[in-house]
Amino acid sequence: MSESKKKLKAWNEIPIGGYITEPGNAREYKTGDWREGKKPVLKENKCNNCLLCWIYCPEGAIEREENGIKINYFYCKGCGICCVECPLKAIEMEEE
């Protein structure tokens, strides 16, 4: 849900002290919209699940699965670190 759709609350409807009481609700924000035309694509046959892309991703947009990784495009900002760091060149930057 984008911010504009989220109804803005009144002073007597928010938790006191300016506290944010919904942990990790940033997950609702689609940082994937930040990408500028290029996105990383995994060539699964080349991947050996070394997990370097996972540990280097600033977003946590690379998710670990049973035998490999999956790129979460909802969050991926397209920085390209995973592509540069993959030792087997299993990730390529492609046009969206």
Added chain:
Amino acid sequence: MAKLVALTGNEALAHAVKQCRPDVIAMYPITPQTQIVEELAQFYADGEIDAELIAAESEHSAMAACIGASLTGARVFTASASQGIALMFEMLFVASSFRLPIVMGVSNRALNSPLNIWNDMSDTMGVRDSGWIQIYNQNAQESYHTIVQAFRIAEDKDALLPVMSCHDGFVISHATEGLELLDQEDIDDFLPPREAHIPIDVNNPVTVGCVGVPEYYPEIKVQQEVATQNSLKIIKKIFSDFNKRFDTNYEIISSYKMEDAEVALLTIGSLAGTAQDAVNKLRKEGKKIGLLKLRVFRPFPIKELQESLKNVKAIGVIDRNISFGSMGGALSMEVRSALYELKNRPHIMGFPTGLGGRDTRIEHFEKVSEILLKVAQKDKVEENYKVVGCRGPGCINVTYDGV
């Protein structure tokens, strides 16, 4: 059985803190509050306080540590004055914004420059916008009682605001008085353990101190303001409960000989004593003068002031600071604002008095009263304010002992 003791204001305040069962105390020395933290450190060394002490490396860090500790749900205390209050300025705003029930003892002292270790209220008046409740004491007994009240007020679930309990540096902080200590059981009954609103807990994670974007900053601040205004009701309720239990007479403002007063003095802090003596003397001379003694400065008791002063012709507010470039001190300007909407509003003058600990005597108040009576008679004010206790043109001065 209440215990009669002889203690200085600082010692009395420290005794009260001990009896309120604090969890964390941040310490940093500054004249004239240092004895507060020294007493507490000695209590700790003797095993009389079950708390942890943080020997902060500055007042700014002391208040930051208080905020951190208070967020965990601990009952937290610190003490400061003058430059220390000024140094922790930004953190005071944080503490109140986070709605933390921190209690701070202040031995009021003037601000640099020049360096001055003696009493005026430029320190706490200077932070009146910070969102802290401010209570001013007239003597050591009050300092003692107010700490007990302060924790209860601060921790009230509808208040949740930090409180500073202030007494005049040296005049109260260092002077020995006879006072009565309350029984521990009575204090425990009056002040239950703290129940934190949302303590820091990995099982219930909160984010505290976010970026308050323009879409939300006003809402967050207005919420705080409403709570601060409402806290006056809570303060009254707690004073009332305290009075009932302990046979005391704490009020937001106390009146003395105000029933038929034509002019009035309004004091805050220990000058009430000298002012009262002056009023007695003037009354014997047939002058219709009364005295108001303000105890709670924040939240500012607008209605109570309007009620107390509506029949008076002229008021002299005994300021304890100068707000440079305006109309005297903070107190008189706030009184002026509070009375502005009255149909028959009295004349007001501010009298910044005893700056930097300059000795203030009955004679000073006599001179102030003289001016007020003239104002009442002429129905006109010549000046917005006049500094009392200063040599030179435009100021009121009294010579004594040949000086």
Added chain:
Amino acid sequence: MSLKSLPTKQYLTPGHRMCSGCGAATTLRQVFTALEKPPIIVNATNCVEVATTPYPYTAWSVPWIHTAFECTAATASGVETGLKVLQRKGRIPKTDTPLIAIAGDGGTYDIGLQALSGALERGHNFTYICYTNEAYMNTGIQQSGATPKFGWTTTSPTGKVVPGKVRFQKDIMKIVVAHDIPYAATANPAYPLDLVKKVRKAVAVEGPSFIVILATCPRGWRTESELTIEIAREAVLTRYWPLYEVENGKYKITKDIVKKRPVEEYLKYQGKFRHLFKPKRQDALIQELQDYVDKKWEELVKLENLT
């Protein structure tokens, strides 16, 4: 230890607003993956703070506190003390929740130095993580005590007369080690297993611990976002950012760089050092930086042998 053995729990969630390619974001993700238990975090004012908590959103799924800029260590001191007392009095259950303080170089080397020093002296049980991008990045790239010599920033710009910052940076590790704390280390996100090992050691230690981590900043260093890790790696390989730890005063280099690369291999990526190469190569200035890096490395080797 392998990457596969590391937990996947994210205490810093996706959806945060840090720049694309932010070295600090990767650094902190690695720090948190080292933790076996959810931490309590005290954060200074900085990029991370601002980019993770725009009201009403928070990218933190753990308790997180931000008070002001210079008092991270002081606030953490209060949290540590409060929890200690409440646990001792039995008012909350005893836990060994890690307490992590996070600050940038500004909030550590400069304005935060006093609070850090006080907290280290008092011996509070917490781990202080300084991520350094070598300038005040959050306010738009101003010089800090961590900015290297000749580094361009907006308050140490390169111009016709002055080639960027004219002084070398502070050695924060020396300052911290002077407080005789049980554990201090340098780390780098290009060496994640080394970083994780160090964070685990730091958290396990009783008393204060300190880790300073080099975090590439594409915006501030004028580098390509995809090269963030490569540049961080080059910093280690050129010995610009030695990886070492100091355990109870004993120095140990954790990644020995035997065949070092010349420091310009690290400098050449960065727009902030471009004036050393264009329009004309500044051999003397580059040599000054090389001499500095060499001197610091020799010093480190000596300290390792001495302690």
